[in-house]
Amino acid sequence: MSDTKTTTTTTERAPAVYVPSAEALATVLAPGARPPRPSALGASITFGWRAMLKIKHVPEQLFDVTAFPIIMVLMFTYLFGGALAGSPRDYLQFFLPGIMVTSVVMITMYTGVGLNTDIEKGIFDRFRTLPVWRPAALVGMIFGDVLRYILAALVILGLGLVLGFRPEGGALGVAAGIGLLVIFSFAFSWVWTFFGLILRSEKSVMGVSMMVLFPLTFLSNVFVEPSTMPGWLQAFVKVNPVTQLVAAIRGAMSGESDPSATMWLLLWSAGFVLVFGTLTMYKYNRR
Amino acid sequence: MSRRTTGLAIEAEGLTRSFGDTRALAGIDLQVPAGTVYGLLGPNGAGKTTAVRVLATLLRPDGGSARVFGHDVVTEADKVRSRVSLTGQYASVDEDLTGTENLVLLARLLGLRKPAARDRAAALLAAFGLTEASDRQVKKYSGGMRRRIDIAASILNTPDLLFLDEPTTGLDPRSRNQVWEIVRAVVSHGTTVLLTTQYLDEADQLAGRIAVVDHGRVIAEGTPGELKSSIGSGTVHLRLRDPGQRPDAERVLREALGVPVQLAADPVALTARVGEAGTDLDASAQAARVLSDLARAGIVVDNFSLGQPSLDEVFLALTDHPAVPTDERDDELEAAR
Numbered sequence: 001m002s003d004t005k006t007t008t009t010t011t012e013r014a015p016a017v018y019v020p021s022a023e024a025l026a027t028v029l030a031p032g033a034r035p036p037r038p039s040a041l042g043a044s045i046t047f048g049w050r051a052m053l054k055i056k057h058v059p060e061q062l063f064d065v066t067a068f069p070i071i072m073v074l075m076f077t078y079l080f081g082g083a084l085a086g087s088p089r090d091y092l093q094f095f096l097p098g099i100m101v102t103s104v105v106m107i108t109m110y111t112g113v114g115l116n117t118d119i120e121k122g123i124f125d126r127f128r129t130l131p132v133w134r135p136a137a138l139v140g141m142i143f144g145d146v147l148r149y150i151l152a153a154l155v156i157l158g159l160g161l162v163l164g165f166r167p168e169g170g171a172l173g174v175a176a177g178i179g180l181l182v183i184f185s186f187a188f189s190w191v192w193t194f195f196g197l198i199l200r201s202e203k204s205v206m207g208v209s210m211m212v213l214f215p216l217t218f219l220s221n222v223f224v225e226p227s228t229m230p231g232w233l234q235a236f237v238k239v240n241p242v243t244q245l246v247a248a249i250r251g252a253m254s255g256e257s258d259p260s261a262t263m264w265l266l267l268w269s270a271g272f273v274l275v276f277g278t279l280t281m282y283k284y285n286r287r
Numbered sequence: 288m289s290r291r292t293t294g295l296a297i298e299a300e301g302l303t304r305s306f307g308d309t310r311a312l313a314g315i316d317l318q319v320p321a322g323t324v325y326g327l328l329g330p331n332g333a334g335k336t337t338a339v340r341v342l343a344t345l346l347r348p349d350g351g352s353a354r355v356f357g358h359d360v361v362t363e364a365d366k367v368r369s370r371v372s373l374t375g376q377y378a379s380v381d382e383d384l385t386g387t388e389n390l391v392l393l394a395r396l397l398g399l400r401k402p403a404a405r406d407r408a409a410a411l412l413a414a415f416g417l418t419e420a421s422d423r424q425v426k427k428y429s430g431g432m433r434r435r436i437d438i439a440a441s442i443l444n445t446p447d448l449l450f451l452d453e454p455t456t457g458l459d460p461r462s463r464n465q466v467w468e469i470v471r472a473v474v475s476h477g478t479t480v481l482l483t484t485q486y487l488d489e490a491d492q493l494a495g496r497i498a499v500v501d502h503g504r505v506i507a508e509g510t511p512g513e514l515k516s517s518i519g520s521g522t523v524h525l526r527l528r529d530p531g532q533r534p535d536a537e538r539v540l541r542e543a544l545g546v547p548v549q550l551a552a553d554p555v556a557l558t559a560r561v562g563e564a565g566t567d568l569d570a571s572a573q574a575a576r577v578l579s580d581l582a583r584a585g586i587v588v589d590n591f592s593l594g595q596p597s598l599d600e601v602f603l604a605l606t607d608h609p610a611v612p613t614d615e616r617d618d619e620l621e622a623a624r
């Protein structure tokens with residue numbers, strides 16, 4: 001008892017008081033030559049590195065790209081599998097690309113939530129006074145998120161393989177499918193950077209994203225074939241970009257590529273970057 | 288580095304900015320000489336932070352114009368950004384990252400290569416007494432350490448102009464003195480500092496010139512000495528032995544000086560201004576007269592001092608309201624952001 005007491009008192013040491021020294025400060029205040037401004041890509045990658053560091057320090061944030069997709073896959077495979085395809089294993093052949101899209105598209109909203117939090121805390125004030133390519137902070141942030149998307153996709157793929165998913169397209173087809181998913185998710189993240197900038201709080205960003213994401217992911221070909229739906233719903237499902245995305249990925253993973261869906265998906269992606277990227281930068285510069 | 292220390296660092300004319308119905312800036316004019324510490328002094332909600340955000344290119348003004356080292360803050364924002372740094376009132380470093388990571392990140396963004404960025408970060412951490420804490424997350428830092436890493440991050444690129452928005456709000460006296468020492472060192476190396484504060488003694492301690500801001504306008508401008516002398520050259524502070532004699536003492540003072548006498552919360556203390564413009568005697572002669580009048584009236588004085596008026600008194604005289612926030616404007620402004 002007394003032993004522990006002595007140890008704590010001897011190891012605890014009052015922190016040394018900092019006394020600003022003119023000489024020490026002089027060494028860091030001497031104006032050096034200004035290094036050249038980093039390239040747009042270089043600055044974006046540096047901001048991406050920040051996202052990596054945040055994952056390193058707060059690994060809990062990976063919960064939504066690991067546990068959440070696992071729950072989604074298990075829940076829907078066993079809930080619908082028997083009724084819709086005779087067995088969960090048969091359903092999985094159809095369903096896995098769809099649930100991969102649903103999970104990853106859903107976690108894109110964290111881009112908006114993260115941005116909103118950063119702005120709230122004040123750190124973006126510093127980033128915005130740096131003489132770097134303006135979109136770099138946002139692009140870098142989304143680079144970090146892309147890594148999370150890939151991780152989520154791999155977790156789902158791994159679990160799918162364990163449960164009996166057998167993609168005919170082989171490794172190449174699966175990689176192409178995940179590639180398309182990452183392209184779309186990168187583009188779609190710009191929707192959330194925009195909402196992250198215009199909405200007041202993290203909670204309102206969450207609220208808006210749920211309102212957009214639920215209809216977008218459920219009113220699609222993710223869970224069932226659209227041919228079973230009433231006509232008016234089919235009309236929406238057909239134009240829904242998530243439908244095109246799922247069709248393109250199913251095609252790639254099954255080895256029978258769907259060029260029309262792939263083209264639509266790429267057009268949608270370009271559109272999201274163009275429209276919401278521009279809106280985001282407009283808001284970002286004028287906040 | 289003559290470019291850093293000559294001419295005007297900031298020229299602003301008629302800056303206005305509103306948030307909804309709240310007029311945060313109602314026409315601010317500023318001329319900040321390069322190489323000095325310039326203080327923006329005012330209560331919460333006076334518009335200091337908004338002014339800094341406009342000058343640091345974070346916010347566009349609704350009207351008026353401002354130039355930083357000759358560059359317009361709206362049309363040449365990028366040129367301004369390459370010469371200024373901002374330490375905001377809130378976190379301007381990433382709390383989740385360590386001290387080293389924060390500084391390396393910013394150094395890389397300013398164009399340093401990895402080894403140079405690491406060296407720069409280590410040198411700054413050492414100069415700011417943060418070497419031991421360099422691998423700890425910033426959220427685990429104390430208030431004083433937080434401020435130091437904020438300022439270290441701001442001088443990574445040795446800016447020509449440094450904005451410090453309320454750098455000592457919420458700090459204990461020792462940390463406050465450390466920040467003051469750092470500010471003095473920064474300015475002695477040629478960086479211009481624009482400092483906002485609601486602490487009058489802070490502006491007095493650090494700033495070569497002060498603009499007093501209230502309700503989005505500059506209501507007075509000058510050196511601390513000029514501001515003080517504009518309302519009289521001094522103040523007498525008296526402490527009596529017997530609180531019962533205070534009414535008599537007040538009368539004696541009023542008759543001797545012809546000015547209103549302030550009764551402090553302390554029942555034995557009184558304060559009055561001396562050396563007002565228009566009186567025939569100077570401050571010390573008036574003070575001597577007060578003392579002899581009090582002695583003649585049989586009032587025992589325990590403590591007597593003659594000093595310059597504090598900036599608190601200046602603020603009271605300029606605005607008819609004390610420098611203590613009395614309304615909720617600041618919260619409204621926050622919400623409007």
